Amino acid sequence: MKELSLNVLDLAQNALSAGARHIEIAIEESEADDRLSLRIADDGSGMDPDFLAGVTDPFVTTRTTRPVGMGIPLIKMAAEMAEGDFRIRSQKGEGTELTATFRRSHMDRMPVGDMAGTLAALVQGAPDVDYIYKRTTDCGSFTFDTALIRKELEGVPLGEPAVLNWIREYIVSGEAEVMAENM
Amino acid sequence: MKTLEDLKKIREEMQSQINLRTDESDVTRIVVGMATCGIAAGARPVLEALVNEVGSRKLQNVVVTQTGCIGVCRLEPIVEVYEKGQEKVTYVQMDPDKARKLVSEHLVNGRVVQAWTIGAAE
Ligand SMILES: Nc1ncnc2c1ncn2[C@@H]1O[C@H](COP(=O)(O)OP(=O)(O)OP(=O)(O)O)[C@@H](O)[C@H]1O
Ligand SMILES: [Mg+2]
Secondary structure (H helix, E strand, C coil), rough: CCCCHHHHHHHHHHHHCCCEEEEEEEEEEEECEEEEEEEEECCCCCCCCHHHHHHCCHHHCCCCCCCCCCCHHHHHHHHHHHHCEEEEEECCCCEEEEEEEECCCCCCCCCCCCCHHHHHHHHHHCCCCCEEEEEEEECCEEEEEEEHHHHHHHCCCCHHHHHHHHHHHHHHHHHHHCHHCCC | CCCHHHHHHHHHHHHEEEECCCCCCHEEEEEEEECCCHHCCCHHHHHHHHHHHHHHHCCCCCCEECCCCCCCCCCCEEEECCCCCCCCCECCCCHHHHHHHHHHHHHHCCCHHHHHHHHHCC
């Protein structure tokens, strides 16, 4: 993947496939601590411990015995390449939470990229699911929450192009407010 | 800075529009493959271009949806068009420009862009 936002889109698709109704995405970065972390939590069907163990370390099992794909291995690799780590917790029937950390200044740390595009794509694909996206930097934090938008829209579908464009611009401008360049 | 206030305007506009969408069986579906290889190959901007083009042309009987893996990784991003009474058309190696052109050529003018179909690629 060229940017983290594409991994986020891919991993959130896993959550949607698992029937999640709520997906929380948080990106926290600190220049002072030289860390960047990504957390994605969902209330989908979760995974049992045996399956989870394999998903975390997919190269030890063959693809034919279990449906293991590329999504999780890719983010794990991306984190480890940038002196970070990857953790996944999941409970059958409860949901899944994955966390990837990175050394922010590491040469191989992928840029965060177009999170606005990722959220717009997720809302377009599954407009009835609730998404919360929180972006935190040393300068403050910005939160995007579809529950608030849904209330404001009084039944107008979130997947309407005009709404999606609003979402994109809202996130771009909200993120810009907490970026250090603007201080 | 966009505010929640702007949403109110969108809402009022949408609510005042009469929904002209014809019955479900007449709907044309544009399906974008959004699994890992599709996303890595650039499916997100293709999806965005399709949604915007269909929206700005106000094509009432066209819906854009997403699906998982369509199949051939090296031909991603892949877009399928399902039109009533027609065979499915599979477009491969799409980009945002081609996506917009697909909407005007295939959906508005009714001409399949043969050069971008999976048949032409193989
Ligand atoms: N959030 C989640 N909730 C429940 N199950 C999950 C979740 N994320 C992953 N899984 C399970 O782990 C498997 C592996 O996920 P991964 O993203 O690595 O590959 P994939 O989705 O199968 O294929 P792809 O390569 O297209 O991503 C999934 O098929 C799914 O069964
Ligand atoms: Mg996946």
